[in-house]
Amino acid sequence: MLSILCTTIVLFVNFTNCLLFDGHPSNSTVRAKRAASLICIVEFDTTFTSQYKLKWKKDGEYIATGDIVREDLKIQHNFIVTINEDNNRPKRIIYNIFFYSVLNSDRGFYQCDVFGNNSLLLESDKAFLNVLQIPHDKYPLCTSYKDVYTEGDDVMLFCASEYTEPPVTLRWNDGVTHVVEIVDGETARLQKRLIANPDLNGYKAVCSMTNVQIPDLNRNCTTQPLTIYYKPRVSIPQTGLISAGKQAFFICDTTANPAVTRYTWLPLPPLDNKEYNIDNTGHILMLYNPTIKHDGTVITCTAENQIGSSSTSVTLMIQSDTRNDVTVKSQTKDSVIIDVNENNKSHGNDTLNKETSSGLSTDVIVIITVACVVLLVIIVMIPVYYYCLCSRNITRNQTTTIVHQPEVYFEPRDRMTLPLPRTRDATIWRRSFAAQAPDDKEVDAMYLEIQSNHYIYAATSRSNTMR
Incomplete structure (x- = not known):
């Protein structure tokens, strides 16, 4: 029994010594979505290689046995496995895993193993497949x-x-x-x-x-x-320097998100409602007649939206008219002189007031009179102008009258040649004629030439008429 066991051990040792890798898979770097291949070459001790099984594993897990891919990888796998014999060397097997489109997930360590009788006989060196991974098309x-x-x-x-x-x-x-x-x-x-x-x-x-x-x-x-909500930014682009007696406008200029919902104007000290007006939009204020008393008035505009409110102010500086000031001073000086000359009598002031009033009334009367005269002249000239320019009988030479010559033609009334009269007492020769007057509206007169020797008179007839 012992001899049989020893013989078996010797045969097994000889067997494994003749089974070896002639080529190990090597490290490879490949870019994603491109092709890649890993190969291991096994040399056997016999031509009957069917008794052996070759397997590929990745990161310690088998992914293919022979040329069959693991069931759970078949749906998503992107590689194939092939086993080919070397024609020149029958005991040599080329075991290949081919990636036709490398994925990011294919990155890892690969190894080729040889099994015999369900036992692991040989393991190849590990090869690292380095994939230069590319993010999916939806990124970044x-x-x-x-x-x-x-x-x-x-x-x-x-x-x-x-x-x-x-x-x-x-x-x-x-x-x-x-x-x-x-x-x-x-x-x-x-x-x-x-x-x-x-x-x-x-x-x-x-x-x-x-x-x-x-x-x-x-x-x-x-x-x-980005959508940023913020309270209004407010500004009044107009300055507060305005002339007395002239209308002034102030605009409340804003930028806001969301839009401004309300504008409020506040003058300090307060103004009478008749002295200013605010338009329908609310962001324009108009002063009707600013005077010196409004100098120093502070006008504030407040704009508001759902986020908050902001305000801005402008100070009025009323600029008086220098010419008016000189006139007022001059009138005041004259009044004083009159009062001194008249010994501060009240009738002196009354006289000045009357003269001033009379002077003003005279100016008004003169202006009205001139206006009436001009208006009257215009009213009179209109029909004359129309008659002179639009009349059809206008001519440069008033002594010459243009008379148009019409076209005259003669035609027998019955279109027959009339017989000559045999006796003057029995026949009247009547001759008809017509004149074609032009239809020009400018023609008001014309003349005809008629030869009287064309008429034949009968001594006993009273019908010597011409047609």
Whole structure:
């Protein structure tokens, strides 16, 4: 019994010594979505290789036995396994795993094993398939934490990518760069933090994705425009320097999101309602007749929306008319002189007032009189002008009258040649004629030439008429 066991051990040792790998799979680096291949070559001690089984395993798990892929990998597998004999060396087997489109998940350590009688006989060296992984086409993704922010809020923006080996680099358009780390085991993410303010309303951030080992990998994404709610920004572009007696307008200029819902104007000290007006929109105020007493008045406009309200003010500086001041001073001086000359009698002032009033009344009367005369002249000239320019009988030479010559033609009334009369007492020769008067509206007169010797008179007839 012992001899039989020893013989078996010797045969087994000889058997394993003749079974060996003539070629081990080697490390390989390949870019995702491209083809790759791993090969191991086994040399057997016999031509009856069917008694052996070859298997491929990845990261310690078998994925194929012979040329059959594991059942749970058949649906998603992207590789095939082949077994080929070397024609020149029948005991030599080439075992190949071929990836026709390498995926990111194919990255790992691969090994070729030989089994005999369900026992592991040989293991090849491990080969590392290094896949330059490319993120899915949907990456990078740019998102924001919220759709709407209010002024003063923290704005959180994110740029995310699929985690790959080697890792990608994400960069914001403002130059902030970060080599991303794993988040939730599958996603790499870059964050951007801002403080919401009116200038960020409509802002869009751009993020780029690159990989130093894949030069042509360069993708971008853009966040949705930010919506920032803020209270109104208010300004009054007009200055407070205005002339006395002239209307003045003040506009309350605002920018806000959402829109302004109410405008409020507040003058200090308060003005009478008859001294100013506010338009229907509420953001324009008009002073009717500013005077010196309004100098120093502060006018404040307040705009309000659902976020809050803001105000701005302008101070009135009334500029008087220098010419009017001189006139007033002159009149005052004259009044004083009159009062002195008249020994401060009241009738002196009355006389001045009467003269001034009379002077003003005279000016008004003269203006009205001149206006009436001009109006009367215009009324009289209109028909004359019309008659002179529009009359049909206008001519430069008033002594010459133009008379138009009509076309005259003769025709017998019955279109027959009349017989000559034999006796003057029995026949009357009547001759008919017609004249074609022009229908021109400018023709008011015409003349006809008629030869009287064409008429034959009968001594006993009273019908010597011409037609």
